Amino acid sequence: MFRSMRSDIQAVFDNDPAARSVFEVVFTYSGLHAVWAHRVAHWLFRHKWLTVARIVSQISRFMTGIEIHPGARIGKRLFIDHGMGVVIGETCEIGDDVVLYQGVTLGGNGKEKGKRHPTIGNNVFISSGAKIIGSFRIGDNSKIGANAVVLSEVPPNSTVVGYKARIVKRDGVSLSKLDNDKLPDPLIETLNSMDKQIRELKAEVERLQGELQRSNGGIGQYESKSV
Template sequence: MGTRRSWLAAMRSDIDAVFDNDPAARSVLEVVLTYSGVHAIWAHRVAHALYRRRWYGLARMISQASRFMTGIEIHPGARIGERLFIDHGMGVVIGETCEIGDDVVLYQGVTLGGTGKEKGKRHPTIGSNVVVASGAKVLGSFTVGENSRIGANAVVLHEVPPDSTVVGIPGRVVRRNGQKVANKLDHGNIPDPILELHRQLSAEVAELRDEVGRLREELARERGDRREGGGASKPEQPEPEHA
């Protein structure tokens, strides 16, 4: 009975996570019947339980059937915390040794994978309250610190400190311990280093144009003064005395 109650509690928390993160969710029935991310998580709970009992083949069969139905591939060996929310989810891949904390949000096209054929821990550890935006790839056996945000299409290959924002290819930290994004779903509100560099260069070009314009005006004034000076009558030179 205790196990059954814990499973029901976990399912309720998964449904609550949908309502906490998706403003489009209207009813519990809609979530239960139509949310592929929830279906994938529930299938993974069954597959993971079998995986832990060393029923690897059956566990993989369940995960593959879930992949076929939902478009989300979660290896049975992955360890997932509470209230994971997978939004839309098509193309999401979670590797065998991946560990995910509580209250994590994954958007479509996210890959939590490895970088080669190394043995042992080869997939990332995602801390609690992390948001991984659409198309991001987190590859390797490192940790993404809690309360961090991974920008859309970023490729993260190194450890991410807590309370950080990572963007770009390869991923780099552009904000750390700064002002936190209040709304988890606002994953588009992340600084773009390329855009910031473009703005900086544009500002420098504007300054250079102003400087060139000022120098041209000064040069034109100097030329005008020279012309005015050249038009004046020259003083008469004394004739040389002859012996």
Template structure:
């Protein structure tokens, strides 16, 4: 248990350049508090002490702003950065070495029963405001861009952006250890730029046609 607690602290020190020392991490990081509370709640949940587990979960939500259902399964070295507004559903499964930023939802899409939340692989980064909704798998080494809405399975070694989420890179060369989600290409913006280019080309063609119609013909008349 103590080895696991120490690992949680080291994970924050490795991922957050703002973390200065272990004491600061222990007392001021809400993501760490939420994970520790979840471990207690999850242990109770597995023993079918459902109500007590939910009480601990909701108490943690009140103090941290992070809601993790006690039924969710979380791997090692999860880092929740800032974390306000993070929601993790009951049947969600999270692998090892995952980074989640504020405002992320790992949820369902309706009132279906059974497995209804996503399974997140290892070494996944989910950027601010992203929503991953439904019972499907997000593979290993995946980067999900800020405010993306992911509604279907994502293959390993991919980068996903947009609404709905689209895979824009797969098995490509990664830059650095972590995703710089402020520099992700946006397929919607790229589509708008392409449309703007087409409109500009049509305007040029229209002007050329107008000029052609003004050209003089035999008898001194214009067309």
């Protein structure tokens, strides 16, 4: 148990440059507290103390803002940074050396029984606000972009972004026209498209106004000659 706790603490130092001391990490890192509380709740869950396990998990949720179902299986050195709003479902399985940021959801998509939550491989990085919904696997060494919505399996060594999430890099090779590690920003793309359309519409309005003015001018000249 103490070896596991030491590795959890070391994971904080490995992933967070702001960590200064063991004392600070142990007493102020809510992600670490949530992981330790889950280990207790999971032990109770496996020994059929189901209600007690849920009470422990709910106390942890109240104290940390991180909800981990007691049935979830979590590997070694899970690091949850700024973990407020993280939700991990009952049948979720998480490998070793995984990093989660705030607002991540590892959830199910329905009321079916059995395995209904994702399986996260080893050394996976999941950015803020990402939603991984359903029973499928996220391959080892993969990266999930911020606010991505992942609804299908992700191969190992991949980078996925967007809604619905798409693979933009696999095995270090870009699968799109992106430059190296730059991730597409759907908001920027939408704003650029709107700006282009607005400029085109403005040009069309100016053209129509010019034609209308020329037409009105021609009518005025014809009326003045008639008079």
